[in-house]
Amino acid sequence: MINIAKKKLPSPILPILAYISYCAAYWFAMRGEIAYYGYQMSMGDIFSHDALAFFIGGLLPFALYMLVSAFMFKPLNFKCGGDVKSIQYGLHFAVIAANVLLFALKFIYIAAPLYSELLEILLDPIVTLACVALYLWYAFKMEYVDKSRFRFVISQVLGAFIAVYGLFAAIGLITSLV
Numbered sequence: 001m002i003n004i005a006k007k008k009l010p011s012p013i014l015p016i017l018a019y020i021s022y023c024a025a026y027w028f029a030m031r032g033e034i035a036y037y038g039y040q041m042s043m044g045d046i047f048s049h050d051a052l053a054f055f056i057g058g059l060l061p062f063a064l065y066m067l068v069s070a071f072m073f074k075p076l077n078f079k080c081g082g083d084v085k086s087i088q089y090g091l092h093f094a095v096i097a098a099n100v101l102l103f104a105l106k107f108i109y110i111a112a113p114l115y116s117e118l119l120e121i122l123l124d125p126i127v128t129l130a131c132v133a134l135y136l137w138y139a140f141k142m143e144y145v146d147k148s149r150f151r152f153v154i155s156q157v158l159g160a161f162i163a164v165y166g167l168f169a170a171i172g173l174i175t176s177l178v
Helices: 013-025 027-040 050-057 059-080 084-105 113-142 147-177
Strands: none
Touching: 013 027, 013 050, 013 059, 013 084, 027 050, 027 113, 050 059, 059 084, 059 147, 084 113, 084 147, 113 147
């Protein structure tokens, strides 16, 4: 297997790529939100530009991802040891891949615009958790952390993603009903 943690990109590049991938993944949803709020506030077309929707759409998810990943890996360093930095480095790639896949899948919104809220609630956690789980399987095979302690890594990383996307799903369900 190829070790993705061997040749690392410069440290500011991955967060920038993650932000752009979050912007792409949430672009369709933010287009609709900005258009809706612009219409409700009688502001016309001031805020309904696709470029604005692209860059605003990724702000909150990216900030939340960076915050959660910063606090998630602190206890892993102390508890597990090993090469936790490589797990964190590779997790950026897993999230970027998930967001690019979500961007491609969200073109379904054009064909089924009435189901966009339901698709948003279902697609985001399923695709992201699948990509993160596949990456964790890869990290287990590459033995970044001792296999006896890898259970703690899985519970921390997947637990954080499940909690965040569960919260997003609950908020999405509540706001779609109201």
